[in-house]
Amino acid sequence: MAHFEKAKDLHDWMNQRLAVDTLKRVLQTEYWIPKNINFLWAMGMVLAATFGILLISGIFLLMYYQPNTQLAFDSVNYTIMSEVGYGWLWRHIHGVGASVVFLIIYIHMFTGIYYGSYKKGRELIWLSGMLLFVAFSAEAFSGYMLPWGQMSYWAGMVITNLFSGGSLHADALVEWIRGDYVPGQAFLGRFFMLHVLLIPLAIIGLIVLHFGTLRIPHVNNQDGEEFDFDEAAELYKAGKVKESKVIPFSPVFLSKDVFVMGIYFIFFFYLVFYHFEFAMDPVNFDPADGLKTPTHIYPEWYFLWSYEILRPFSTNVGLIAFAIAQVIFFTLPFLDRSPNVAPASRRGLFKYWFWALLIDMIILTFMGKLPPQGIWSTVGLVAALTFMGLWIALPFITAKEKKL
Amino acid sequence: MANNTKGRRDFMGMALGGFTALGGIGALYAMKRTWDPLPSVKAAGFTTIDLKDAKDNVLVTEKWRGKPIFVLKQSKDMMSKMKDEDKQRLINIDGGHYLVCVGLCTHLGCIPGYNPEDESFLCACHGGTYDSAGDVTKAPPPRGLDIPPFKIDGTKLVLGEAGPEYEKMLADGITLPV
Numbered sequence: 001m002a003h004f005e006k007a008k009d010l011h012d013w014m015n016q017r018l019a020v021d022t023l024k025r026v027l028q029t030e031y032w033i034p035k036n037i038n039f040l041w042a043m044g045m046v047l048a049a050t051f052g053i054l055l056i057s058g059i060f061l062l063m064y065y066q067p068n069t070q071l072a073f074d075s076v077n078y079t080i081m082s083e084v085g086y087g088w089l090w091r092h093i094h095g096v097g098a099s100v101v102f103l104i105i106y107i108h109m110f111t112g113i114y115y116g117s118y119k120k121g122r123e124l125i126w127l128s129g130m131l132l133f134v135a136f137s138a139e140a141f142s143g144y145m146l147p148w149g150q151m152s153y154w155a156g157m158v159i160t161n162l163f164s165g166g167s168l169h170a171d172a173l174v175e176w177i178r179g180d181y182v183p184g185q186a187f188l189g190r191f192f193m194l195h196v197l198l199i200p201l202a203i204i205g206l207i208v209l210h211f212g213t214l215r216i217p218h219v220n221n222q223d224g225e226e227f228d229f230d231e232a233a234e235l236y237k238a239g240k241v242k243e244s245k246v247i248p249f250s251p252v253f254l255s256k257d258v259f260v261m262g263i264y265f266i267f268f269f270y271l272v273f274y275h276f277e278f279a280m281d282p283v284n285f286d287p288a289d290g291l292k293t294p295t296h297i298y299p300e301w302y303f304l305w306s307y308e309i310l311r312p313f314s315t316n317v318g319l320i321a322f323a324i325a326q327v328i329f330f331t332l333p334f335l336d337r338s339p340n341v342a343p344a345s346r347r348g349l350f351k352y353w354f355w356a357l358l359i360d361m362i363i364l365t366f367m368g369k370l371p372p373q374g375i376w377s378t379v380g381l382v383a384a385l386t387f388m389g390l391w392i393a394l395p396f397i398t399a400k401e402k403k404l
Numbered sequence: 405m406a407n408n409t410k411g412r413r414d415f416m417g418m419a420l421g422g423f424t425a426l427g428g429i430g431a432l433y434a435m436k437r438t439w440d441p442l443p444s445v446k447a448a449g450f451t452t453i454d455l456k457d458a459k460d461n462v463l464v465t466e467k468w469r470g471k472p473i474f475v476l477k478q479s480k481d482m483m484s485k486m487k488d489e490d491k492q493r494l495i496n497i498d499g500g501h502y503l504v505c506v507g508l509c510t511h512l513g514c515i516p517g518y519n520p521e522d523e524s525f526l527c528a529c530h531g532g533t534y535d536s537a538g539d540v541t542k543a544p545p546p547r548g549l550d551i552p553p554f555k556i557d558g559t560k561l562v563l564g565e566a567g568p569e570y571e572k573m574l575a576d577g578i579t580l581p582v
Contacts, residue, residue, distance in 0.1 A: 154514070158529075161513045167546060169580055176436075180445050182470035190439065291465060291472045293515040295528050311530060315511055315546045372531055 028250035034221035042260035043108040057093040067192035072148035095279040102302035117220035123333040124213040142195035149284030166316040224341035304368030312381035337399040349397040450564035463518040472507035490537035505549035551579040
């Protein structure tokens with residue numbers, strides 16, 4: 001057994017048993033972050049904080065929610081909304097949070113793409129981040145089932161039907177996923193479990209992995225500059241704070257994060273209190289009815305771009321295009337053949353590729369919400385083909401890129 | 405020492421690993437079965453509908469296994485215009501011709517609406533259309549509306565049970581098993 005001495009104070013007592021000083025040094029005061037970054041680098045901590053808020057509001061919703069097809073709708077729309085004290089607050093925080101978290105995820109992703117933060121040793125950061133994106137998507141979808149309104153039911157119907165694989169006609173698989181011929185009690189029960197237990201566990205594990213993958217390659221910076229972190233850290237520790245290229249994660253970097261978070265939470269709670277309705281689809285305030293389809297079925301805004309890639313094609317082609325769109329971002333570190341780690345603006349054709357992809361996805365998002373008729377069908381089809389074309393072009397334009 | 409370690413410690417590891425793998429396979433099977441539709445869900449999968457009250461060109465919606473079932477009696481006029489392969493999709497009882505199908509679009513499962521004036525179904529989700537025999541007239545649906553397993557019993561149909569007429573439709577490739 002290790003040797004313990006009578007402790008001077010609580011801190012010393014803890015330190016002997018848990019090495020809190022070492023932990024603090026390794027995780028905070030001597031975890032080095034580059035100086036040359038901007039507010040976009042704060043999105044990671046903004047996401048972590050938003051996840052925390054979703055978790056807390058979710059815990060309070062869980063106490064009154066009833067995962068039963070007969071009771072679910074009223075437990076949300078009557079019990080939580082008008083009986084439970086401040087129940088509306090948790091619901092609006094949870095609904096707005098689920099929507100806004102995707103806005104920040106997309107900003108976080110496109111920041112990584114713009115500055116090339118997915119290559120030369122940073123591939124695992126990108127891949128674990130993409131796994132988080134998938135897990136958050138599953139979490140959002142399963143959560144959307146729970147109020148058991150018309151949109152819940154029909155989104156559940158349409159999305160589970162995707163697993164029949166078009167002409168493969170795998171109805172048995174679809175029925176197995178649902179536990180019934182149509183979404184029913186078995187379906188609601190298992191999606192409730194996924195939403196409140198299994199997927200959140202996976203997300204927490206993936207967040208730990210995502211932080212872990214950052215440790216060795218370090219955080220990227222605005223110029224993609226590669227420098228000696230140990231040397232820079234020595235300078236900082238020697239008091240040459242100005243000359244050093246790094247700052248400690250805590251308290252220095254975190255104070256910048258806290259500033260950005262402050263601005264973000266003003267925006268967040270403005271939405272929660274004054275504009276929560278954007279996250280509450282009116283169609284979902286009708287109880288689920290298996291004998292009546294809503295006129296238009298569309299997903300929440302953050303899934304619209306991939307939904308629009310599914311829509312303009314015939315079933316099989318659409319499914320394949322949709323499946324590709326779901327996984328294509330995973331391949332980014334491997335399809336980008338250029339060794340340059342630099343902002344897109346200095347990377348020749350890649351600059352145009354980046355902005356074309358961003359604008360194309362915004363167009364897909366708008367088209368996904370419009371009914372598939374006339375000119376909008378054509379615009380949607382062109383945008384979907386452009387999306388595919390951009391990814392096919394990526395290895396060619398990056399292979400030709402001049403080395404910086 | 406090294407050799408000894410390999411022999412005996414590896415044996416312990418492999419024995420535990422082997423039994424764990426075996427138990428793991430069993431557990432996976434149990435998990436798969438836990439997600440299967442319950443016997444009560446399966447047992448409730450039969451519905452009897454009576455066709456004798458159906459009126460020409462008026463769509464009746466019934467419910468079977470939680471899904472809408474369309475019953476559409478074809479008028480003489482509709483029958484005379486109909487293509488021969490479409491006639492095979494109909495159920496004939498007492499000289500009447502009926503479309504009986506699952507009222508879910510074969511594309512992604514929305515419920516198409518029926519317009520008696522132009523005698524066709526339109527799915528609002530992605531714009532697919534079907535004729536009065538439930539056959540596709542405009543993509544994206546990959547095939548006509550599915551016909552549920554049925555057994556004719558006088559003027560009644562038992563849905564969920566496969567009779568000889570349904571077996572023949574399956575064999576002729578008119579519908580896929582639902």
